[in-house]
Amino acid sequence: MSFPAVFSPLDLGPFTVPNRLIMGSMHTGLEESPKHFDRLATFFQRRAEGGAGLIITGGVAPTDAGRAMPGGAAMLTQEDADCHRCIPEAVHAVGGRICLQLLHTGRYGFHPNVVSATEQQAPISPFAPHALTDYEIQREIAGFAEASRLAELAGYDGIEIMGSEGYFINQFTSPALNNRTDQWGGAAENRHRLAIEIVRAIKDVVSPQFLIIFRISLLDLVPNGTPWEEVETLALALEAEGVHLFNSGIGWHESRLPTIASMVPSAAFSDATARLRKLVRIPVAVTNRINMPEQAETLLRDNVADLVTMARPWLADADWGKKAQNNQVADINTCIGCNQACLDHVFVGKAVTCLVNPYALNEHKLKIIPAEKPRHVAVIGGGVAGMSAAVEAAQRGHSVTLYEKRDRLGGQFQLAAAIPGKEDYAQTLRYFETRLAALGVRVQLNRPVTVEDLTTAQISSVILATGVNPRVPDLPGVDLPNVVRYDQLLRGEVAPGQRIAVIGAGGIGFDVCEFLLHCDAPVTDKAAFLRHWGIVGEGNAQGGLAQPQPHHATRHITLCQRSTHKPGKTLGKTTGWIHRTALKMGGVEHLVGIEYERIDDAGLWYRKDDTLQCLAVDQIVLCSGQESELGLMHDLQAAGFDVKVIGGAEKAAELDAKRAIRQGVDAAMTL
Template identity: 75%
Template sequence: MHFPTLFSPLDLGPFTVPNRLIMGSMHTGLEESPKHFGRLAEFFRSRAAGGAALIITGGVSPSDAGRAMPGGAAMLTEADVELHRCIPDAVHQAGGRICLQLLHTGRYGFHPKVISSTNAQAPISPFQPHALSAEEIQAEIASFAEASRLAEMAGYDGVEIMGSEGYFINQFTSPALNDRTDEWGGSADNRQRLAVEIVKAVKAVVSDNFLIIFRISLLDLVPKGTPWSEVASLAKKLEAEGVHLLNSGIGWHESRVPTIASMVPHAAFKDATSRLKSIVGIPVAVTNRINMPDQAEALLAEGLADMATMARPWLADANWGVKAEQGHAEEINTCIGCNQACLDHVFVGKSVTCLVNPYALNEHKLQVVPAAVPKSIAVIGGGVAGMSAAVEAAERGHKVSLYERNETLGGQFLLAAAIPGKEDYAQTLRYFKARLAALGVTVHLGVEVTAQDLKEAGVSTVILATGVRPRVPELPGVERANVVRYDQLLSGEVAPASSVAVIGAGGIGFDVCEFLLHCDAPVTATKDFLQHWGIDCEDDAQGGLVKPQPQHAHRRIVLCQRSTTKPGKSLGKTTGWIHRTALRMGGVEHLVGVEYLRIDDEGLWYRLDGVEQCLAVEQVVLCSGQVSELGLQESLIEAGLGVHVIGGADKAAELDAKRAIRQGVDVVMALSA
């Protein structure tokens, strides 16, 4: 059997699950409106059919005050029961189990009715919370019980009580925030009272067949947070009160430590879960940055946990579990931890999807159906846009040939995978290559194809995905040997010098700086990562934080930009702060609002505030934008071929893999209708 521990059954008490895979909670942007519940039901149904034994929904509030936003998702009345019923029904039809996550946001809510243990305002919310009275706390406890009763009526198999990530319950349990002096604050027993009383209240109103999961904060990752001794005492109390499963919670939303982004090593916080498992007798689940079955199998086989919770990997591939169980792990479309189409979408009010899988949460409008008239299609360009289009076309029955002038597929994604912390980007290339082979796409590498070649091959339609080339600015001295393009540096064609100026502070400029910091001082090993960011998974440090021990290369790096905006302003909503912090920790200097003048033996000359100066560096790296590669377009059109341009060839500014992969799907759908 492939991955025997992962695919062994587990008795959770109320019921037995056939494998150890949990699809963890993630907000999709659809929970707020019942008109989208059909989409949500199909999304969850497909994941249950794809091998997720237990699914946990996005957060649903048990009370009006606990909503994430005005009109946010809540389970309050029997009318909500009827609206929700289609979701567990769909999962059950696929043979799965599903739990409703009860998420009370407390002071993290974005509305004026927010409440908490104290009136201290959260740094990520514009609203000051109301500090609850003892009577008001009892009302919130009762709301958890009522929401659980309603969830069982709706057909859910259980609830996950969200007790981590800095939300309402965590705002009581953690000494970082709870400064109350009554029976709900002060001692650890008093601060933990809310969590214990909620579980008691829930147990009193649900049946013995109803699963109760508690997501416990193992590492708050905030100053003066919960020490391990208190985590352990709370876990034992929850077990005693009848919780069936403890799920790992890592970090608060206001933590200044990355916990799920791509630079976090796989299962970086597993030791915290292992400690938890060693002190309780109920199953525990490990989470955070587990994206492939060999990782999950190793964790469970070693006895570090009983189940593996993954959320975004199920966005990336609805059939993750089936592929793993059947021995086709190489065909799993792997989550790369980019956040660009999931968390970044949530925080700007967009519905969630996935950069590497545009079908995620678009199942209602994106379906693979055979082409009405199969065509002979040539895809020119083997980056992610071209590979996406080639796979999509082959799946719909077209005859497909893919041409790439280099000897390796991947394009700009291949360069991205060279950035320390973005190694998982290579998994996307592995996935596409596996799909191309499985679908019988003819791949031509190292070929400069011409319009005449395609005409002779009987091609009628061309998808032009030739990507971009780095833009070289018109600057005196730019042709010198000490000036290199970012692609030359990242591909290993040119070695980094000991002092470097990086021209251009967009996403590629930041990536190049991280490459320069860590290409010869990596922090990709778990031990190095934890030391680098100051995370303690083994002792009793408050909140799991200790003094960081940054590791980086001993070279001078200066990031330069012409604009006067804050460096990194255009980076991802949920990951930009990590990249800015990483550069600051590495001592990267910033020059903002500069006018580039020339490059010579002395270095990079520029003008700032009217004063001409020289940046004395050995090397200048150009990250000054890209230009679309469209050299073939005119000859293809003149040859009478139908030409469709996608990816960087279509739009070079601000390279966007999310757009490129989705364009590959969309262009083929249009051609197949």
């Protein structure tokens, strides 16, 4: 076995887990309605079957005031407990263990009845909270106890108390917010009182076999946040009250520092977890951007933690644990930290799934059913849409040939993997290539295909996934040697200049700017990342903050756009601010609301406010959109082939890997 530490059992007190893998809490968008609980039960059961030693559900409020939104998930009544029962039953049926996370949002709630330690409004909520009185605090504590009692009645094996990420309990424990002058605020002893009283109240109403996890904020990552000595004081007090396990909490939601996005290095904040583990005698779990077995094994072997908490990796692959235990690491569909189908969905009220795994939370309707009449299928184009379609078709028993005109698979995803901070995107390509080989898909590289080729091969169905070509604007001088397309730059066909104009401020334009900023000096190793953003995991710095030491590129980069809206407006809901901040830290300049006139040896000429100006640069990079590659379409249709068009070939205007991979699955299902 390659990962002996990961797959060793651990006694948590109330029970023993078979391995050190925790599936961490993720809100799925399904917790609010019991009509979706069967779907959740199937989702969690698959992860228990796939090797998760312990599962923690998405957050459920312990009181009405603690809901995330009007009608948000809560555990308040016997009826609530009865509705939940199917979830632990499904997990227990396959030998798994599952805990309910109790999450009181406090001032982070999106409803008018939010409450907190003070009246200070959160920057991420439109509602100002009510500052609780002593009586009202006692009522919220009682709510935690009752919710825990109901969770045990529902069949859960324990609860995780959310005491971090800037939620309700953290709003009391941290000096960043709690400036009360009564017994619930001021001195650390008073600020810690709420957390301690909640644990005491819960212990009074649950059995000794009921697991109590506390997610403790190790690094608030906000100004005037909790100093380390107070983290230690709180941890020791909670241990003395009978908490069985600490889970690591990193950063508040309002913090302007990335903690789980793709550019965060593996286990970037594990030093804080290691400090906690040296202090307490109960097990401690490490978390944040751990997505492969080698990383987990190293953290456990080096005594950083006793368990490893991963959330989104279990979205990406339900069998993550089983594959790791069987030493099938290359078969793991790896989480790339993109947030596009998980967190971005949550924040717009959509059900969660996964960009690299459309089956996630769709297990109830997406099933691999063998084809009644296997066909000889040609997939033309080896980007993620084509690879997804080829894998899915082969899994259903079709004979599949995948044609790719370049010398490697990956398409636009291959370019994305060249961006510093997106290196994990290459893991998706590794996964697909492993599956293609295992399923016997014939992959033909450097192979521009013709209708005659398909006729000769007796192809019966064609999936056209030829992707996109970069759009070249109709601009005088665009054919000069100092003008390059983004794909030429990212493939290394052209070296970066020193004074550069990037035309187009969409996602690709931002990616190109980050490439230009960091291609010579990446900040993707842990130490460089922490210095760059101003984070410390040692000492007693308040909230874990230090003075940032950002990397400034030696190049002069200007990002240009025609529209007048804020640069990066169309970027991801939960990651756009990170990319905008990164470019600002790197010194990238913006030209907004301009009209391009021409390009010549002097640089880029543009008009702004009716004034003609020249941006003196030695290189112009075109990120001005894409056009679908449909050169084969007419010939295929004329020859009578049944053609399904997917990915960028189907719609270039909204280049979207999430849509492309799902379309690959759907196209193969209809064969």
